[in-house]
Amino acid sequence: MKDNFSTQSAEYAIYRPTYPQELYDYLLTLVKEKETAWDCATGNGQVARVLAQHFNSVYATDISENQLKNALQLPNITYKVEPAEQTSAGDASFDLITVAQAIHWFNFEAFYAEVKRTLKPGGLFAVIGYGIMVIDKKVDKAVHKLYEDILGKHWDSERHYIEEGYQTIPFPFEEIIAPHFRIKTTWNFKQLTGYLNTWSSLQHYKKANERNPLEYMVTELKEAWGDDAEKDVHFPVLLRVGRSV
Template sequence: MAVHLFKKMTLSSLYQKYMVPASNEVINTVLSYVKEKTDGRPLEMAVDVGCGTGRYTLPFAPHFKKVLGVDISESQITLAKQHTVANNVSYMVAPAEKLPVKDISVDLVTAALAAHWFTADEFFSEAIRVLKTRGCLALHGFYPAIQIEYKDVSHELTAVISEVLDTFYQFYDKNIEQIFSHYHNIYEAVPLKDKERITDIPMTFQKSLPEIMGFIESGYPYQAFVEKDKKGAEELLILTEKRFREILGEEADSVQLNMHMKHFCVLACKH
């Protein structure tokens, strides 16, 4: 498995700086579901499993009395702590399969772009253990396909990023098959009867060309490429940036490009 890559500070730093920002659409979808299922009761605690550097941990802070982020990567947790100022958010190094939380104490267990790395049956058992009655489970991620929109060169820009993602396919861990199926198998494996799966949740954000290059580096497939063929990976980056610059011309260093992608979400409620 490629999980060891997430423990390296090099990847953690890139991930913190360049990874896709948290999707407000996904956050709102999860919060609406939780509020509906909990009948409007005060929300005491949320646990973000596989929290990384806290991108999806912090947005829940205004809605819960306490939020805990857990991850097996000490480097990611270190960065999460450095970038968190909310007093009700804390972080711990812990595996998804052994949550450091009391029984029946949590209103929401969530995982963003992480559930496919977990040992499913053990994680689900833990989630059910810690969830209160009518507590919720929310697992989400995004499909590895991106459209870049800018003036009349959207097609050319999208073709470049698509070719890069296609190149990365050979470096994907088998767990990533769950991503390509929009968590279909994970949804089927959730041992709760009250559940649903939502696909094609749209998201748009902006990135500069340097930020797009950083985003490419921040993905574990690129880091896996580096481990296997460092020179080849570096050459890919150089060539990709050159192609982007040729398309954008003199605007390459100043433009903000619209990035479009789609998320999916598995939601479930414990009765």
């Protein structure tokens, strides 16, 4: 599994969007028991901290020690540096397993074997993510220029799973057709550029060219942003939900 986020883990914790409460409420209605949950590739613990409000214990893993250092510490969350495909959790341990904005990096076959091993009978598995944000026509056009024209060749090949809404990932589970959710937030211009700086492709560009590509785009982005102090920002939520078959 690739570790694309350790170098910008502090910024990741600050600028990455958070999932709507309605998404968690929906998943919780599908969970039969709320003893234990595993948040795989937890990053800064964004999902784990919400699950900790509803489950007796949460097991949260990531391959990035730097990411976990930026995670919120709670008494019922156990953080471990472990790959998605091989954890120290016992068989049939979890009522819910979540993986948010990360499954496209995994070895699907090995990870799904681990999910099926550690999920309790009747337990729930949820793949969560989000696509490219929508702000307004001018800003979206400038962001697309950065995304496609400048960073296009620097995106990892796995990015296509995000662009395809996670609909093309293998999913060997009894699938539950989930409703559509959106992340709705407001940003100022600093939050926009802060988020863009967390893109893995931008980090790849910096390593290849020893320069931040936002230097070329900041004026254009600022002009597209205009005089608004804040703007509404929407992300489409990607969601696949199922149970072991």
